[in-house]
Amino acid sequence: MKRKLEGQIAIVTGASSGIGAGCSKELAKAGATVVVNYPIAQTREMAEKVVEEIVADGGRAISYQCDVSKEEDVKRMFADTIGQFGTVDILVNNAGLQKDAPFTEMTLDQWNFVLGVNLTGQFLCAREAIKEFLRRIRREVSCAAGKIICMSSVHEVIPWAGHANYAASKGGVMLMMKTIAQEFAPKMIRINSIAPGAIATPINHDAWDTQSHLQELLKLIPQKRVGQVEDIGKAAVWLASDDSDYVNGTTLFVDGGMTLYPGFEDNG
Numbered sequence: 001m002k003r004k005l006e007g008q009i010a011i012v013t014g015a016s017s018g019i020g021a022g023c024s025k026e027l028a029k030a031g032a033t034v035v036v037n038y039p040i041a042q043t044r045e046m047a048e049k050v051v052e053e054i055v056a057d058g059g060r061a062i063s064y065q066c067d068v069s070k071e072e073d074v075k076r077m078f079a080d081t082i083g084q085f086g087t088v089d090i091l092v093n094n095a096g097l098q099k100d101a102p103f104t105e106m107t108l109d110q111w112n113f114v115l116g117v118n119l120t121g122q123f124l125c126a127r128e129a130i131k132e133f134l135r136r137i138r139r140e141v142s143c144a145a146g147k148i149i150c151m152s153s154v155h156e157v158i159p160w161a162g163h164a165n166y167a168a169s170k171g172g173v174m175l176m177m178k179t180i181a182q183e184f185a186p187k188m189i190r191i192n193s194i195a196p197g198a199i200a201t202p203i204n205h206d207a208w209d210t211q212s213h214l215q216e217l218l219k220l221i222p223q224k225r226v227g228q229v230e231d232i233g234k235a236a237v238w239l240a241s242d243d244s245d246y247v248n249g250t251t252l253f254v255d256g257g258m259t260l261y262p263g264f265e266d267n268g
């Protein structure tokens with residue numbers, strides 16, 4: 001049976017760890033050739049390990065260094081990918097980070113750094129991807145001319161004290177995603193977001209590393225388990241595949257119910 005993403009080329013940003021690595025592996029299992037992006041030389045080894053795992057599993061992948069907050073880097077990553085593989089069909093706009101601080105102590109550098117990667121990085125990559133989708137129109141591998149999946153967060157809707165830069169970046173991702181989905185739907189381009197809840201990755205290690213931290217975290221999750229990167233990877237495959245062909249401009253919350261106001265569970 002033909003795999004759902006057979007013959008398609010995917011770029012996954014921030015893919016040397018966590019959710020990006022998980023999405024890369026699931027997309028490769030579904031048949032995509034994956035560009036495993038990493039930002040700096042120190043993360044190359046981790047990205048290459050992701051590639052090795054994909055290849056050992058019978059998939060196709062390469063690693064590629066690019067800082068998504070830098071315009072020239074992003075242009076080069078897309079140009080090289082198109083040069084090597086012919087085109088790009090799927091972008092998973094995943095790279096993201098936190099620099100937390102109480103609001104009155106937050107420096108402009110902390111604000112700009114988080115917005116630069118989490119929001120401007122998604123803008124730069126989406127723009128290059130869409131230019132390529134428009135250049136070649138539709139290919140026989142998919143109903144769509146191209147698909148973009150933006151990695152947002154439950155914090156696109158849940159305010160988060162002490163993380164104003166992060167929450168603002170994810171709120172920004174939500175309206176950028178919806179706006180460009182509206183702009184390019186007539187061109188058969190589908191753009192959606194995934195909003196993860198708490199997924200066990202390096203970004204939130206402190207939230208689940210001890211029993212007491214874990215118990216506190218689980219109070220926020222009606223399903224009473226921390227998510228795994230595979231939970232997000234499988235959602236990404238669905239959003240990238242023709243199974244979701246009529247889904248456009250929406251956020252898929254993959255959060256074990258975190259957005260269901262768990263404080264009201266026994267307090268109605």
Ligand code: NAD
Nearest residue numbers: 014017018019039067068094095096153196198199201203
């Ligand atoms: P992570 O720290 O493992 O992954 C983030 C990745 O982004 C890293 O591999 C890092 O090297 C990369 N990165 C950072 N700056 C970059 C840059 N300038 N250019 C390219 N890559 C860069 O954490 P994660 O949890 O896997 O986070 C992935 C995405 O998921 C982020 O956008 C994050 O906001 C989002 N998210 C995570 C959770 C969670 O619970 N883990 C929840 C909601 C949203």
